[in-house]
Amino acid sequence: MARSKKTKSDWPAKAARVGELIAQAQLHPAVLAWSDRRRKSEVWCVALSGGSDSVALLLLLWAHWPARRERLVALHFNHRLRGRASIADEKFCRKLCAALKIRLRVGRWKTVARKASVAVSEADARAARHSFFAAEMKKLGSHALWLAHQQDDIAETMLMRLARGSGLGGLAAPRPVHALSDRRIHLRPLLTLKKAGLLAALRQAGAEWREDASNAEGLYFRNRIRGKVLPAWAEAAGRDALSGAARSRELLEEDDEALEAWAEKLAGWGRDRQLNLQALAGLPRAVNRRVLHRWLLAVRPETDLSRQGFDLLLAAVERGKATRFSLGRKAFAIISRGHLSLKRG
Numbered sequence: 001m002a003r004s005k006k007t008k009s010d011w012p013a014k015a016a017r018v019g020e021l022i023a024q025a026q027l028h029p030a031v032l033a034w035s036d037r038r039r040k041s042e043v044w045c046v047a048l049s050g051g052s053d054s055v056a057l058l059l060l061l062w063a064h065w066p067a068r069r070e071r072l073v074a075l076h077f078n079h080r081l082r083g084r085a086s087i088a089d090e091k092f093c094r095k096l097c098a099a100l101k102i103r104l105r106v107g108r109w110k111t112v113a114r115k116a117s118v119a120v121s122e123a124d125a126r127a128a129r130h131s132f133f134a135a136e137m138k139k140l141g142s143h144a145l146w147l148a149h150q151q152d153d154i155a156e157t158m159l160m161r162l163a164r165g166s167g168l169g170g171l172a173a174p175r176p177v178h179a180l181s182d183r184r185i186h187l188r189p190l191l192t193l194k195k196a197g198l199l200a201a202l203r204q205a206g207a208e209w210r211e212d213a214s215n216a217e218g219l220y221f222r223n224r225i226r227g228k229v230l231p232a233w234a235e236a237a238g239r240d241a242l243s244g245a246a247r248s249r250e251l252l253e254e255d256d257e258a259l260e261a262w263a264e265k266l267a268g269w270g271r272d273r274q275l276n277l278q279a280l281a282g283l284p285r286a287v288n289r290r291v292l293h294r295w296l297l298a299v300r301p302e303t304d305l306s307r308q309g310f311d312l313l314l315a316a317v318e319r320g321k322a323t324r325f326s327l328g329r330k331a332f333a334i335i336s337r338g339h340l341s342l343k344r345g
Helices: 008-021 029-036 052-064 066-071 084-100 122-140 151-164 195-205 221-237 241-266 285-299 307-319
Strands: 044-047 072-078 103-108 144-146 177-179 185-187 323-326 331-336 339-344
Touching: 008 052, 008 084, 008 195, 029 177, 029 185, 044 052, 044 122, 052 066, 052 072, 052 084, 052 195, 066 072, 072 084, 072 122, 084 103, 103 122, 151 221, 151 241, 221 241, 241 285, 285 307, 285 339, 307 323, 307 331
Parallel strands: 044 072, 044 144, 072 103, 144 185
Antiparallel strands: 177 185, 323 331, 331 339
């Protein structure tokens, strides 16, 4: 986006204006409820790429949580994949945070392939970025990371994961409040808003942002979904498909949480790590699948069992007949006398 003639001192006014255009009540209610319960002293980290979504998120946090400003820390990861453009992104984030008096931590990808645009996958870039986030949050003693996913991202993620055969857990992403196993929490307050609405608010407030030219290319799966599939799908729907996808995501999350709660009550085993299969008899396969998954994580977390292999083991568990099933590296799942156990060697 072209640079504005306004000075950096205008950023507080721009942030306040964005806050007027997008009221706090328009943000996701689950995130607002979470924020109300938090201690005033804790540090909140914000992922800041410099793009429109992350800039809007930072401005809204600054506008709607003024008491938290001194405890906000922006995290910018320079992937170093776009040459001078990546450097300009970093400089923009530095100026923005300085104008708002928000602390900024910057990370740079040290290992970048020579032909980065070809050799670096979406997964590699995301893993590097989130590794930096996790490391910085640990240094800061922070457990909260605010992310700028919005309704367009919901539809894109859903279409991508449908192509991969994801279940409820995958299709319910991205979640507004997502607790990770290491006590970190990912927060996405913009899931109730469309990208077009965020852009309109930024423009009306005179706010700038950085454009990533690679988003217009078809190199990555998400970019192809965003540039070709999503517009055609929305047009074919003849209705507000983005809101429809967001509503479906909410319902899928509710169902996923219900099944997880059911499975948790059934996934009890003592020191012998034996699973009582009689307790699973006649239950929906979705519940049995989750109980079996929990058992595997408890007894054999390093297993490399394929999706097909897992389904075969699940079928054996549901039959309940005596079975010896290989879990790789001299480990076996044994079904005997109505119980499932692990045997090594």
